[in-house]
Amino acid sequence: MNEILQLKGTFESSKFKGGGAASLPKGQKVEVLHIRSLISQLVEIEKFWHNHTDIKGALVSVHYDRVVAKSHRIKELLKESGKSTNSSIRGSKFEHHNGNICHVFTHFISLEALRNTIDLLSEIERYTMSYFNGIITNDEFIQISKNGIAGSNYKNYRLANAIIDCFYVSYFDIDTDLKESPKDSIVTIYKTGVDSIELLQSIGINLGKMKMLDDTTFHLKKEELDILKQSMPYLIAMSVSDISEWNKEDILDNHYDEEIMTIPDPTNEPTIGVIDTQFDKQVYFTKWVDSRNLVDSNIEIRPVDKEHGTAVCSIIVDGPAINPNLDDGCGRFKVRHFGVAIDGKFSSISVLKNIEKIVKENTDIKVWNLSLGALLEIEENFVSPEGALLDRLQNEYDIVFVVAGTNKGRSTKENMKIGAPADSINSIVVNSVDFSNQPASYGRCGPVLSFFHKPDVSYYGGDVDKAIDVCEPLGKWGRIGTSYAAPWISRKMAYLIHKMGFSREVAKALLIDSAAGWNRRDDHTFRVGFGIVPRKIEDILKTNEDEIKFILSGTVNNYETFTHNIPVPRDEKGFPYIARATLAYYPKCDRNQGVDYTCSEMDIHFGRVMERNGKVTIKAINNNSQGDENGEKLYETNARKMYRKWDNVKHISEKLNSNARSKKVYGAGNWGLMIRKKERLDDNAGLGMKFGVVVTLKEINGFNRIQDFINLCRVRGWLVNKVDVELNNTIYDMAEQEIEWD
Template identity: 50%
Template sequence: MNNILHLKGQLAQKSSPSKPGPANLPKDKKVTIEHLASLRNDLIAVKRFWETSPVDINPLVSAYYTDVVAKSNRIKGIFPKGADNKVVGAKFTSGLEKKHIITHCITPHLLSNAIDALEKAIKLAACFGDAVSFCNIKDIHAKKHEELFKDISRSSFTQIVVDAYYLERLFIDNSSPDLANSAIITLYETGVTTEKIMKQLGLDVSRARIIDGTTILLSPEQYSQLKAKAPYLIAMGVSDIAELEKDMLLGNTSHVMKIPSPSSEPTIGVIDTMFDKRVYFSEWVESKNMLDDSIELRPEDYNHGTQVSSIIVDGANINPDLDDGCGRFKVRHFGVATSGRFSSFTVIRLIKEIVEANKDIKVWNLSLGAALEINENFISPEAAILDKLQFENDVIFIVAGTNKGHNPDIRKIGAPADSINSLVVNAVDFQNKPANYSREGLVLSFFNKPDISYYGGDRAKGISVCSPCGQASVMGTSYAAPWIARKMAYLIYIAGLSREVAKALIIDSATSWSKDSFAPYLMGYGVVPIRIENVLQSKNDEIKFIISGTAEKFETYSYNIPVPINKSKHPFVAKATLCYFPSCSRNQGVDYTDTEMDIHFGRLKKNKTSTSIESINQNRQSDEGYFALKEEKARKLFRKWDNIKHIREYLLTEKGNKRQPKTVKENGLWGLSIKTKERLGTTGKTPLNFGLVVTLKEVNGINRIEEFIQQCQLRGWLVNEIDNQTRLDIYNLSEETISFE
């Protein structure tokens, strides 16, 4: 086995060199005057609606697009960018053909101006007949027809026509969910406080029921009143009372276990149901009941939490077949729910309070999950708080992918397994097949959750845990997640890796060199190997290296990666995994992640004026002179806006033949480029850390790692081998208590 290499060197940074050209329609397309008039009439109706609205806020108007649209093709002319125009929500239409619906909050002045601008555009468009075409706009940019532009500028007119091409209609979105219980409701962000809006509607809501400004807890009666009076204010809503998805108990035994006292082992945080202090490993667990003292606890409220913590503390001893080589871990356990129903509102508040009060804990296990399915158009409130905490703090959550339970109609995962920054774990049986209780993604019709899978047991063979009644055999995603929490804690605390690199290593270890035979929406990127050595090492014919850094500008890159050459060829196939923890905006709906990192990795190639990268996945987004893909294709093919990027070549061709070595280009150098884009158009981009894992597999089975190390050192890279035993020895020494006599 080869050790993983950590390459340290200067990653160059540069700003985006490109500036958007003048707006135009796709070639051979046109926009009719009839369609422009229809959009104008839509806005007139919107204006009349808001003139009679019972709430005094800036108008909301939703844009119904013809497709899933890229940021560059969204409204710019009808509602010009600026402080008086803010995107406050985005969702997809239902059905197989997805289309964007994006909601704007604009000022009354901008609304009037938009109607006036459309009037002028319609009048001018009539000079070109019954429609404005690509060629017409091309002529306008060439400064022809200058005599026509008296009441409206060339740029405004062309941008309005282009806006209209991508729009079907403009309207007030009155859709809102039917909820019977207390509800967690998020209002569109209008610049007016939630308290003030509620008072205008005659609803009395205390500050204690407001989260993050626009998200509030309402009683069934209050929600019914809000929905009747102002459904257009509701951006999203979910029931507050969630039923815990059930894990399956296969049997109990009274086998007595023993364990030594804890010493310098790392601590993992567990947020779950209660912990029973009578179990044999209780000395390893610091537990706290976070619920109100008035809530009466029953014996069954201690089962799930105790079982989950038993895997984290002593899982390898209880399950010899799953001995991962990670040792034991201490646990700081917080009870936030009972075994039945729980309040999402309460859990959200408690999770935030717990993480902020325990800054020393980097890895958190959350095996609680809701029985109800996630919504396809917005992230659950529970997942959103996890994503926010992970962006703001150097922590990672390992989240169970939730179980089907006894309801055959439940298929999609439940909250908080829709958390994008978290590492979400589904279960497989011991034949590496999806467990029959596993639920599936996608999240927001796009994000591929779960991320990975691990052993969660089945009826043929369960997972051994310690319960308050003794040793038990169980199955469920709740018992797959703690195994990954152990591995993540080992990589961060003992191996000393960043959470970005650790997450990338875990995901990369689950991938293979052949085309997947499983459904990614059930198993993620694959099954993580049992032994930690198989995460921290590679096979003898593989070179695995990590690069970590911070994206501060548009492009972070290196054109200086020397891949070994044999007989004037590169005898390798490659794969790469990139992970980062972006800021997320729940109020943006389906456009949830604020930052995109687009990865290019492969051989260098010379263009006429510059050097570029021939990426191993044929990614040409952002390449000079390359027409961008449609947004939906870019998301599907290159995971645009996803915070996990995994690109790879397969060892075998479509015909089953082994891949041939690659032609050498540009002195045998390969390059890495990470291009960073902000969705919300913020000017001062916050630097964002990333972790990248690259694996090169020698197609002839030859070990070329020493040659690679030598060439990297000659090129100025500092190469550190990640030796598992050495890292473990260093950790143990650093945690020793020294007594001074």
């Protein structure tokens, strides 16, 4: 087996050089009938908001004719003076129209901006009828772009942008949420010109501090939500049930006397955080668990309320001793356990408040296990409050959540969607497989927001033929469920971060890369994720002798972060390899942006360095040329499908087949890596964001070329470190020893 290599060196960076001039898509046109229709819609919307002055402005939903890239969102229509239209976006969703998925963005603007848009479109409409017979083709568009409209007060670029906006916009509307609300809910309203508390008080709804999750999200009783829907239905951005109910996993085996289980006292082992139901301090490993009950003191804690939390902790502390067939080589872990719920139902808003407080007060914990999940399916157009909180905490703190993929009952429909908080994008979401490596019978599926691949990975959670053994208050039991798959992944992440010293970005990339291998499992069913994580930690930290696996990590501070200086060994025919690469990062997310949830994008290009049109470029292994000069121009839907645009995990790979051939050598024979950063909003949220990349090169003839690679890298100025598992464990043990001074 070859050791994994860490390459440390200098990345270069460059700023965005700007795009080309705006234009209509080739062969397309804008007709005056469409412009008139948009004007008519905006006039009706203006009348509505003149009669409804409670929000001191206007909410306007822009319905597009497709999934649009940021560059194709409206730039001039609904524009506030001196501001970008991005700044007025308050939410986004998908709708199905004529068999296609289309974007809908909701903007909050002033009535002045609304009137200005009507006037602008009216001038374009009159000019189009007078001079272009009611049709603007590319020729007419170019004429307006260059010469403007005679006598108009509007600048040429504003007229041009408005015409392009008309091409992509299908219609304008005021969207409302009138769906039935059967129970208490967590409601998010659009951010407007009036404080949320003041706005709701005006219709008789009084919010106390305990009911508020943030400035626009709060708990409402059913009767309060009904009042809001009757008075201001246009104000509701999203609502979900507040009372979460979770599926308890099945018991398969009878317990037996736990006295046979023993464990030494803890010493310097890493600590994993667990947020779950209560913990029973009578179990044999109780010294390994620092348990804290955060449930209201007025609520009685029953024995059944301690089963789930205790079982999860037992796997994290001593899973390999309880399940020798799943010995991962990671050793034991201490647990800091927080009991935030009892068996059955719990209030989401109460758990959310507890989780934020827990993380803020325990910043030394890097890996958190969360095996609680809602029975209800996730929503199509927005992330749950629970998932959004986990994403925000992971962006703000250097932590990672490992989340169970949630379970379905045996009588539940086949393709049941996962439940909150398994829709957290930054978290590692874990589904279960049985011991035959098949998706578990109780497994639920993604995707999230019709796009994000969830779950991320799968692991052994037992099934009807064979369970996972856990320790509960009354002894040892056989359980099945994603709750018992997730802790095994928490153990591996904690090992990679604490004992191997990897960043969370690198650790996540390693984990997903090991699950994907050369035959990734994620498919249209969205049940397995990228694949099944190997049982043994050494199978993540070492690779075959015909493979070179190396790690690159860095920070993005510009549009492009790159190196063209990776020296890959070659033979007389060229580069005898197939390659794959996995990228992981933790972007800022914004729940109020709906389906456009992740604020920043990293686009990965890895492959041979070559010259094209007098400029250096990378011939990516997945043929990705987005952003290259004269590169591929794609509709947003295709960019997401082909290159996972906006996803925070990218796994690109060439196919492993028997007739693979050596690759051509270009120029100096270097390989390169480029990360291109893109932003959805105008706040540059991705500045300083860290990334981790794991690259694997497989020699197609079976030769071991790792030493040649090491030598070449060192000559090129790279600092090359071998990931020595035993040495890193020794260093960790020495670093954690307490020194007694005389």
